[in-house]
Amino acid sequence: EMKLCLFLLLLCLSRQGLTVRRTDSNCGRTFSHEEHRAIGGAIEQLGLKILEKLAISSQQPNVILSPLSLMFALAHLTLGSRNETEKLLLQSLQAHNQPCFHHILGSLVPHLTHRSLEVAARMYLRPGFEVKLSFVEESLARYRSRPFPLVSVDEVNQWVENVTNGNIPNFLESIPHDVVLMLINGVYFKGHWKRMTREWKTQFDPQVTSKGVFYLDSQNSVSVDMMKSAQYPLRLMNDPQLQAQVASFPFKGNTSFLVILPIGNVSSVLPKLNISDLYSRLPQEKSMQVNVPKMKLQYRQELEEALTSMGLGSLFSGPDLSGISEQPLRVSSVRHATTMELSEEGVEASATTVVTAMRSISLFSVNSPFLFALVDDFSLAPLFMGIVTNPAPDNDPMPNDDPNGNNTMNDQPGTEADGPGASLADRTRRWTSLI
Ligand SMILES: *[C@@H]1O[C@H](CO)[C@@H](O)[C@H](O)[C@H]1NC(C)=O
Ligand SMILES: *[C@@H]1O[C@H](CO)[C@@H](O)[C@H](O)[C@H]1NC(C)=O
Ligand SMILES: *[C@@H]1O[C@H](CO)[C@@H](O)[C@H](O)[C@H]1NC(C)=O
Ligand SMILES: *[C@@H]1O[C@H](CO)[C@@H](O)[C@H](O)[C@H]1NC(C)=O
Numbered sequence: 001e002m003k004l005c006l007f008l009l010l011l012c013l014s015r016q017g018l019t020v021r022r023t024d025s026n027c028g029r030t031f032s033h034e035e036h037r038a039i040g041g042a043i044e045q046l047g048l049k050i051l052e053k054l055a056i057s058s059q060q061p062n063v064i065l066s067p068l069s070l071m072f073a074l075a076h077l078t079l080g081s082r083n084e085t086e087k088l089l090l091q092s093l094q095a096h097n098q099p100c101f102h103h104i105l106g107s108l109v110p111h112l113t114h115r116s117l118e119v120a121a122r123m124y125l126r127p128g129f130e131v132k133l134s135f136v137e138e139s140l141a142r143y144r145s146r147p148f149p150l151v152s153v154d155e156v157n158q159w160v161e162n163v164t165n166g167n168i169p170n171f172l173e174s175i176p177h178d179v180v181l182m183l184i185n186g187v188y189f190k191g192h193w194k195r196m197t198r199e200w201k202t203q204f205d206p207q208v209t210s211k212g213v214f215y216l217d218s219q220n221s222v223s224v225d226m227m228k229s230a231q232y233p234l235r236l237m238n239d240p241q242l243q244a245q246v247a248s249f250p251f252k253g254n255t256s257f258l259v260i261l262p263i264g265n266v267s268s269v270l271p272k273l274n275i276s277d278l279y280s281r282l283p284q285e286k287s288m289q290v291n292v293p294k295m296k297l298q299y300r301q302e303l304e305e306a307l308t309s310m311g312l313g314s315l316f317s318g319p320d321l322s323g324i325s326e327q328p329l330r331v332s333s334v335r336h337a338t339t340m341e342l343s344e345e346g347v348e349a350s351a352t353t354v355v356t357a358m359r360s361i362s363l364f365s366v367n368s369p370f371l372f373a374l375v376d377d378f379s380l381a382p383l384f385m386g387i388v389t390n391p392a393p394d395n396d397p398m399p400n401d402d403p404n405g406n407n408t409m410n411d412q413p414g415t416e417a418d419g420p421g422a423s424l425a426d427r428t429r430r431w432t433s434l435i
């Protein structure tokens, strides 16, 4: 079971020192798969841009974002922006060439929520603050965001806790007095690993989970609980462009978990990543042995700096948000919080049935820093995305068996070439020799 509770993004607008209702009559139609994929690509680009700006350090070894949630929040803000601000936002969201952007993005919601994903949105308004009716109507029509009075931080926190299924409590410490409007959304995902056969109750048997090694770098490793599956239907390839192993774990219900396990620096993969391109090149599913670290991670981040360095600094100084209110407004804060939990399915530990003999076996072991994306297979939009360099940040690092990293021992015999020091060629040799 994989729980990506994710997340939540909040835009706080505060006071700073007449619009025509703009509905495009051509947008009230059904959109094509290509149009949804184009929006999926825009969501991915936004996620990548922000991910690149968020530093990884030993204090913050993992970054988890919901590009989908970010997109909803910024697109919602765009609805209320005008003139240069609207242009800038549309460009940053790669939506400037898409006249029906808000309609297409909004129409993704029913597609997504058929699956294991819940999306909720709200707009909190300080009593007395005058908002334009057109903004309220469009927010509801496009993003299903309803207006609510901003009464207390506890009420807001309770809503966040509710929509994230209890995973994000105490989201805000306080709400400054000058905050008059908050655009807030929450995304909650609970997915199940896909089973090989109907008879299998679980894909990862908790009784098989055991201590394993995760290589932080060529010098250090950390002990993790490694979940194991003898046969997972995986789409796996070796990508010379990314210098990485790329694997997609299909989930039940049209989502998949993409893992990119680079040989070198995990951050250097970001500028080259293209999910749509990877999905078009990934081979057919093949059953193989996989090791995945069990983990439970949390991430909280104020995004003002990241958004500023991607060119959106004017949102925080003097934006034109005259579509929301006659009063001048500026964005005072953009907060994001995410959690992600990867575990075997449920607490119900059941014995696995014996598997029929297979023609080939291979191993995919997620045991060094990786990039992941939880992808909606329909739009190819990343719902969640992140970099994990240490799945067990509370455990003390220990030196690798072989500090040179050339021949790092794995937790399993016969998989030496999977360590971070192994070259792509070594890994390839390893797989092929296993086949
Ligand atoms: C901004 O756009 C509105 C129409 O939406 C227009 O009336 C106004 O003059 C514009 N303001 C500036 C500073 O361009
Ligand atoms: C949170 O959920 C509880 C129980 O379902 C409900 O009573 C409460 O009104 C909800 N609070 C908010 C702010 O949505
Ligand atoms: C997955 O997608 C297929 C085809 O798009 C659809 O028929 C099916 O109902 C979807 N399944 C779920 C669980 O959403
Ligand atoms: C990865 O590369 C980036 C620059 O490309 C650098 O800032 C970062 O420190 C490197 N990270 C590691 C773990 O080597």
Ligand SMILES: *[C@@H]1O[C@H](CO)[C@@H](O)[C@H](O)[C@H]1NC(C)=O
Binding pocket: 041, 045, 274, 275, 276, 277, 278, 280
């Ligand atoms: C990603 O790859 C697809 C082809 O699969 C291409 O159409 C698209 O333009 C690429 N996106 C970027 C941002 O390069």
Ligand SMILES: *[C@@H]1O[C@H](CO)[C@@H](O)[C@H](O)[C@H]1NC(C)=O
Binding pocket: 402, 404, 406
């Ligand atoms: C590891 O590789 C480096 C160069 O790639 C080499 O200098 C070193 O001797 C090797 N160490 C071992 C233990 O093989």
